[in-house]
Amino acid sequence: MNRNHFVKHEFNERAFEFDHQGDSAPTTMLSPRELAVMTYLAKGMTRAQAAHEMDISEHTLRVYIEAARHKLDALNTTHAVARALIRGLIID
Structure with a gap:
């Protein structure tokens, strides 16, 4: 299993531990940049790396992360990614 698959698997595992709302949570709309x-x-x-890939500053990246966290009602960045995965917002 390569590193990316391992990371995705770990996010999925953690998502089920963190997300007590499950499928009953409403679908959250992230902006294209937040989704990226x-x-x-x-x-x-x-x-x-993400900031470099998007050609933005790390400060701007943090703004997008915080906006996504707020929209996803997440406790931290990992929780936000997990919720986005669970809700099908991130598709590999």
Whole structure:
């Protein structure tokens, strides 16, 4: 199993532990940039790598992460990625 698959598997496992709302949670609409950030993080990229890939500063990346966290009602970034995965917002 390569690193990216391992990271995705771990996110999925953690998602079920963190997310007590499950499928009953309403679908959350993330902006295209928020979705891109969540996707890059789900693939195992660091914040610096994701910012570089998106050609934005790490500060701007943090703004997108915080907006996504708020929309997903997540406790932290990992929780936000997990919720995005569970809700089918991130598709490999």
